[in-house]
Each structure stands twice: as C-alpha cells, then as structure tokens.
Amino acid sequence: MSGSEAPSFETLTRPCVRSVTPYLPGKPIAEVQRELGIRRVIKLASNENPLGPSPKAVAAARRALRQTHLYPEGASPLLRRALARELGILEYQVLIGNGSDEIIRLLCEAFLSPEDEAVVSQRGFIRFKQQSLLMGARVIEVPMRDWTHDLEAMARSVGPKTKLMFVASPNNPTGTYNTRDQVKRFLESVPSSVLVVLDEAYCHYAACRSDYPDSVREFFPGRRNLAILRTFSKAYGLAGLRVGYGIADAELVGWLDRIRMPFNVNLVGQWAALAAVEDRVFLRRSVAANRRGGRSLSTQLRRLGLQPGDSGTNFLFLRSPIPGNRLFQELLRSGVIVRPLDEYGLTHHVRISIGTPAQNGLLVSALKKALTLS
Numbered sequence: 001m002s003g004s005e006a007p008s009f010e011t012l013t014r015p016c017v018r019s020v021t022p023y024l025p026g027k028p029i030a031e032v033q034r035e036l037g038i039r040r041v042i043k044l045a046s047n048e049n050p051l052g053p054s055p056k057a058v059a060a061a062r063r064a065l066r067q068t069h070l071y072p073e074g075a076s077p078l079l080r081r082a083l084a085r086e087l088g089i090l091e092y093q094v095l096i097g098n099g100s101d102e103i104i105r106l107l108c109e110a111f112l113s114p115e116d117e118a119v120v121s122q123r124g125f126i127r128f129k130q131q132s133l134l135m136g137a138r139v140i141e142v143p144m145r146d147w148t149h150d151l152e153a154m155a156r157s158v159g160p161k162t163k164l165m166f167v168a169s170p171n172n173p174t175g176t177y178n179t180r181d182q183v184k185r186f187l188e189s190v191p192s193s194v195l196v197v198l199d200e201a202y203c204h205y206a207a208c209r210s211d212y213p214d215s216v217r218e219f220f221p222g223r224r225n226l227a228i229l230r231t232f233s234k235a236y237g238l239a240g241l242r243v244g245y246g247i248a249d250a251e252l253v254g255w256l257d258r259i260r261m262p263f264n265v266n267l268v269g270q271w272a273a274l275a276a277v278e279d280r281v282f283l284r285r286s287v288a289a290n291r292r293g294g295r296s297l298s299t300q301l302r303r304l305g306l307q308p309g310d311s312g313t314n315f316l317f318l319r320s321p322i323p324g325n326r327l328f329q330e331l332l333r334s335g336v337i338v339r340p341l342d343e344y345g346l347t348h349h350v351r352i353s354i355g356t357p358a359q360n361g362l363l364v365s366a367l368k369k370a371l372t373l374s
Ligand SMILES: Cc1ncc(COP(=O)(O)O)c(C=O)c1O
Pocket: 046, 047, 098, 099, 100, 101, 102, 125, 168, 170, 171, 172, 199, 201, 202, 230, 231, 232, 233, 239, 242, 243, 244
C-alpha cells in the first residue's frame, strides 16, 4: 500500500465495533427548524422534562460558570455525599457518571470480554445491547411478556458465561415496570456471581405505584451483585448537563472509578445536580405535572382510536395505525417530533413524551391531521 492510499477503517476497526448499530437520538428541534423552515417545533421524542430544569439548579449552574476555568473535582464528591444522604447509603456506594449512559458503558467495559454473555430483554433499553456488543460479548435477548421484562425467563437464561443482566424498570421504550414481587423473586433466583443492573431512570414517575419497589431500601442492602442506575436527565430536568449515577457495592464503585475518565462529569453539571437533589419541591411538581399530563393525553389519544399502554414513565408507548416512521414524518410536518421505534424492531409503534398541556394539545391536533390524511 502506498503512503497516500486511504486506509479502510472498516477493516481496521475491531469486529465488534462493526456489529454495533448506531444509537438514534431523538431528532433535535433546531434540525427540524432548519430542514422544514418552520419556527414552532416541539420535541416529544427524548423524554425530557417539559417543565425545564429546576430554577435552583439553573442558579447553581450560573454560579458554577464563573469557575469553568478550573477542572471539576474528579469524583464529584459533594454530589455523591448528597445522594448518599438522600438515599440512606454510603457515599462510597455512589458513582457519578456522564449520564447514566456512561455507567452502562463502564459496567460493560469492566465486566465483559468476548467469551462472556450479557442477558437483556428483547425490547429493553437498547444501550444495554449496544454497549455489550461493543465489548465483543454475546448478548442473549429474552422475549418480553406483555411488553414487560420477563424476569423468570431472564433468570432461566443465565449460563456459566453470564456476567451481566440488564433490567430497565420502568423500561424505555415500553414504559412498563416490574413489580416488587417480580424483582424480589428475580434477585433471589439469580446466582450471586452474576451482576444485575437495575436501570431506574424513570423511577420517580413510577414511585407512586404501590407495587413499584423502593429498590435502594428494599433490595440493595447486603446484595453485592446489584447495581442500580438513576439519572438527572428525566424528572430533575437536567438532560443537557449529562449527569447520572449508579448505586453499587463500594468495591464495585472502586473498580468503575478506576476506569472512568478522570473528569467525567463537568463542573456545571455537578453543581446543578447538587442543587437539584435539594429542590424536592421541583421534583414533586415535575412528577405531579407528568401524572396529570399523562392521564389527559392518554384519554385524548384513546378518543382518536389509539391505545397507549399503561406507563410508569414520562412517555407513552403506542401502536401506530400506519408505519411508525411514516407517522413520525407526518407529525414532523406539523412541527411535532416523536420517536419511531424501528431500531427496536417495532415498525408500527411510536414513543411519545408527555408534554405540557399546550404541547399535548399540539400533538393531538397534529395526530388528527396525520391520521386523517393517511
Ligand atoms: C432506561 C434508560 N436508561 C438510561 C438512560 C440514559 O440516560 P442518561 O444518560 O441521560 O442519564 C435513558 C435515557 O433515555 C433511559 O431511557
């Protein structure tokens, strides 16, 4: 090969890199405005908080901006301490990540080699599969039951090579959750040599359900093979700052701490998240607004003949009468961004975040138009 010839990066990349299909994020508002030349665009595609961030978090972020010539504290110690206090655990049992997405990645990097297996649910949050594949591990995908993680079947699929099991409860994109009894039985049946990752990104919205467990208090104590993931991106309204956290055995936190980027969580994010933890009023308001919005939007969708599933989250999962991607395109023309689910193999379903009453109204009008035209 002469020096000027361009290398084929496809052949140079590790084979497992080629096996990863890219994550498709919700389409950004600015992109739709540019492409379609429309000004009024709403995004109901990424399960962000329609109330915005907590005003106290914004004030803390503003103050922190004056310090941005400095590196942040690497291990986010103040935030770890605040969360530990809030959750009744030790700060050494908390790891802060660049979104909980980073912690999914760290877990896969720490545990999975090509000879290992990870167990996921077929319609579970897709990042579990993508990150496991990136490590070259074999991914066992267990079918769901009633759009919910089938924990009994997942437990049965554990083999000698299984190292990680991922459960999102509530799950994205289906919005369903596993009950206290289901999770308890599952944790009791999984061998202690397998790490169970319980992703609770949407736990604040499900907490009002009497059969949704308070996993940190009910399951975490004394269970070294359980890691719980949570995020500031949803009910706390800080998706843009990228802060999430893991709750795990102190030794495991130590291993993950060793392989994370030295300054993985930026300074503004750390301060804003700290203020957000303390703003309990905002959190309650977000959850209550979501509950009201979800009920009202579900009723309006049913009037259109649609059947959103029961959701323990801030989004609705529903079957579309036309291909989901077509519905997405039609709604875009009215300036409403929703999420088609082809990457999950669901060609006739969409996921729609619950917005403010005004946003939900725009969505319903756009849906009427899209469904009568098609
Ligand atoms: C189930 C689930 N887990 C994890 C994440 C990642 O969240 P973040 O990286 O913003 O903390 C998401 C984001 O949508 C999610 O839906």
